């Protein structure tokens with residue numbers, strides 16, 4: 019295991035990076051941090067641009083300093099480098115400019131004409147113009163340089179983040195650098211995780227500078243758990259497990275025209291290990307798999323009101339295609355204080371405050387905007403803040419769905435990993451609800467189920483995506499849930515398997 023895997027990956031705002039830099043400065047370590055960042059950047063450049071002339075562009079701040087350090091390491095490795103820089107303002111950037119000169123590398127003045135010439139003579143560009151110190155909008159002189167870089171068609175490696183992206187925001191103003199690779203330092207930045215900003219970053223490589231882990235954690239907006247961390251949350255069964263111990267899930271959804279939503283949730287719950295699944299609806303829900311139990315009611319609300327506490331299930335999911343009675347239904351089952359997933363039509367602003375510790379709300383950005391009384395662009399500009407606001411308003415745990423999903427729980431925010439762009443299709447949310455309810459029914463807390471469920475769903479999407487590409491459907495994802503579970507478990511090579519238990523939902527074998 020690499021040392022990085024022992025600590026959670028953090029997501030940092032520009033203010034968080036400034037706070038870390040201030041601590042590094044006080045400890046006399048900022049110079050070493052820049053050296054480490056620049057050296058890691060040089061290693062990445064060697065990997066991605068193994069041959070040819072490299073053009074390094076250095077801005078006036080510490081981001082420019084990283085580029086100058088990288089140039090020195092590349093020169094030491096025998097690479098041909100051209101370095102163009104703006105006047106250095108940061109003391110360490112000035113220092114590294116002197117160090118570069120001292121080893122015989124000339125630094126040219128960066129402006130449009132020399133950039134134009136240098137772009138024609140090089141095979142790859144390193145963008146060290148602006149990092150977390152950027153305040154939008156880009157000043158016109160710098161915007162012109164960025165346009166020249168983009169128009170050159172040269173592959174670009176951005177240091178920390180592409181110039182012109184505001185590290186803390188998913189929104190884009192002006193024309194940022196279009197990178198093919200971004201090497202980012204200390205932690206991920208929201209702009210590298212969420213679109214449309216993230217579309218400019220290309221492949222992102224995180225370099226954990228060797229800081230005390232508590233420094234980065236103290237400033238983290240969110241953490242991003244590794245697949246192995248999530249795998250440890252998946253339920254593990256004893257060999258004598260039976261359907262009664264694997265949880266009974268109720269799916270409450272379906273309305274004429276949208277009955278498939280409830281069926282998908284039920285099927286996904288079965289494929290995620292639920293022992294029994296019953297779909298309750300007033301509409302005729304299709305029996306997509308014979309193991310599903312379907313209960314059609316004349317009045318759903320009356321049937322639920324008449325359910326004695328002893329007959330209530332281990333977990334519920336409510337709202338998928340449920341239609342106009344979703345709000346009353348959700349209110350009724352929330353009062354049961356059972357583990358509950360609320361999705362789609364059950365995501366009503368009037369339910370604010372009705373949540374409890376065992377419930378999970380699963381809005382997409384449009385639903386999140388409605389719940390918050392704002393518009394979708396506000397949500398997508400800052401999904402971490404939106405998820406936090408939703409959790410405070412609704413209670414329980416919130417999964418703000420997207421690529422990536424953002425999970426807000428009372429103990430903090432997590433950003434999920436993985437998934438596939440083909441998952442942007444109908445029924446994926448219903449599928450996730452079923453997965454989550456199954457995990458709740460198998461005894462996971464709301465926070466655990468949210469983390470493990472989003473990971474399982476995302477991994478199943480990746481596997482289905484390998485087969486179906488953008489044409490993948492929710493049923494393809496459901497069919498991959500078993501393999502996804504196995505692949506998550508395999509990712510966790512540190513987990514002990516207790517005697518008499520097995521960490522697979524396939525079979526029932528004593529190890």
Ligand SMILES: NC(=O)C1=CN([C@@H]2O[C@H](COP(=O)(O)OP(=O)(O)OC[C@H]3O[C@@H](n4cnc5c(N)ncnc54)[C@H](O)[C@@H]3O)[C@@H](O)[C@H]2O)[C@H](O)CC1
Pocket residue numbers: 035038039048051052055077078079080081082083084107108147148149150151152153154155156157160177178179203204205227
């Ligand atoms: N702990 C770490 O992660 C470390 C990161 N490092 C690198 O440091 C930069 C942040 O450096 P900073 O000096 O704070 O800011 P920048 O270099 O990004 O930019 C400052 C520079 O930019 C000018 N500027 C700001 N806004 C605009 C604008 N709209 N148009 C034009 N110019 C603008 C401003 O005037 C300043 O001159 C981080 O990204 C990492 O790359 C450290 O090297 C090590 C520790």
